[in-house]
Amino acid sequence: MKWIAAIPLAALLVGLPFFAGDFYVNLASQILIAAIFALSLNLLVGYGGMTSLGHASYLGVAAYISALLTSRYGWGHGAAALFSIAGTTVTAAFFGIIALRATGLGFLMITLALSQVLWGLAYRMSNVTNGDNGIAGLTRPMPFGISLDSAASFYWFDLIVASFAFLMMTIFVSSSFGSSLKGVRDQPRRMAALGFNPWMIRWITFIYAGFWGGIAGLLYVYYNKYIHPTSLSTTSSAEALLGVIAGGSGTPGGPVVGAALVLLLKNYASAYIERWNMLLGLVFLFIVLVMPTGIVPGLSKLLRRGSR
């Protein structure tokens, strides 16, 4: 039944460029990137109970590595993409070892601190990163010789990657490993007594989330053809975290809805109100008060109540 309902949605997503203007197609591309990013953060926050405030690190590291390799060192996009994802994954593995010495608030503070270190590096190491000016004049890759420069072609490329990411992360959380992860979130002591290694489970998840954060970062830099230290900032991490929580952490669809909401608010509200962050705050206050578990769980609860 669920799959039948997904068909019109899939048709709508694939057909979007045929009936929507470039502005909306580009907006959709950005939402897809934010969705992958939020989904990867959701692995930590929702399924692992590890609330990270430094997830922008992986987006930023992947974007910066790719930008530097292609613009400064003249690498091809394929090799640069592989290298940046590998670099991001290694960064996540290293950060994970440090951050997972703590849980809860301590974990959150360490992830925040580590991402601030990277942000500081991007800002201050201006001979490499070009500092506050960012790195501009980047290009998009041409997979199989197809140019991704038009809004529609990039959107479709983006949609393929996002669909794959969604599928892989959804399978991940329903797998044996995903069940172990949720178990470790709920009862770490019991899980250890049952033969599971809680630390290893958390660490592998941390790396996997970093990997998909890196994929989002690559798409991000391809889309913008520009990278600036703000993409590594706490604001960037916090926006994703807000999206995950508002949409519904620990659900497959919640982060997608939440990421879309944040992005739409950012794009629309900022056109009318200068202090759009204030509006974002009010919207989140409303969500937290009315649907404390997030939009997706909240709405599905309403629907169930309605159908009864």
Added chain:
Amino acid sequence: MTSPATDYALEVIDLKKAFGGLAVTQNVSLTIRPGERRLIIGPNGAGKTTLFNQISGDIQPNSGQIKLFGADVTSFAPYHRAHLGLSRTYQIITLFSGDTLEHNVTLGLLGLQPSRWQMWRPLSFYGDLAAEARRTLDAVGLLHLADHPVSEIAYGEKRRVELAMALAQKPRVLLLDEPLAGLSDTERSTVKSLIASIPRETAVIMIEHDMDTALDLAETVTLLNYGRVIVDGDRDIVIADERTREVYLGV
């Protein structure tokens, strides 16, 4: 793993543990044979659960040794000990309350399987695990509730799920921390016969206050008080011992 030759399933050697100035385990030594049925008794605060927590690896002793089938596991993590055949239940129910009974027991099975690391295949594809989980639930008389979340079932039933999770692992040493606590008379006799039916390959060490029921199940008894072993040995001898009456039975 090949175990060094030993006659014991579990050996606790001169174990000591203190929380600050409070000595909760003082020079405790115990030996449990394979398949033995051991009851651990003692007043509240005697250090029974703390002893269990050290055997299972939840807390580290200050000194002393713990051996499983001859292998020194004192510094091993809890999950490592589980893979050597140790299982336990908790005095305070520690289940996955949002998940179904079947899923809870499946986690118990999964914990000892290499497929617990599998990331690319939904858990629901492992039909054999689910079938085994249901068999175990049937054995504890809860098959009819297999698809219900733990949060929906009664307290006494949760106790049996605790037991089912541990039994599913087919442990060689099973620690039961007050399996009868808070149960009604009928539930008591159900759980009692469940424990009695645990295969003889499994050594069972049980903390229990309900002496009427527990003594029937035990072959040997250890009496703890203030973190020390007071009396240790065959059931009837320990029960007849004057110190037992003094400390515990209060007669």
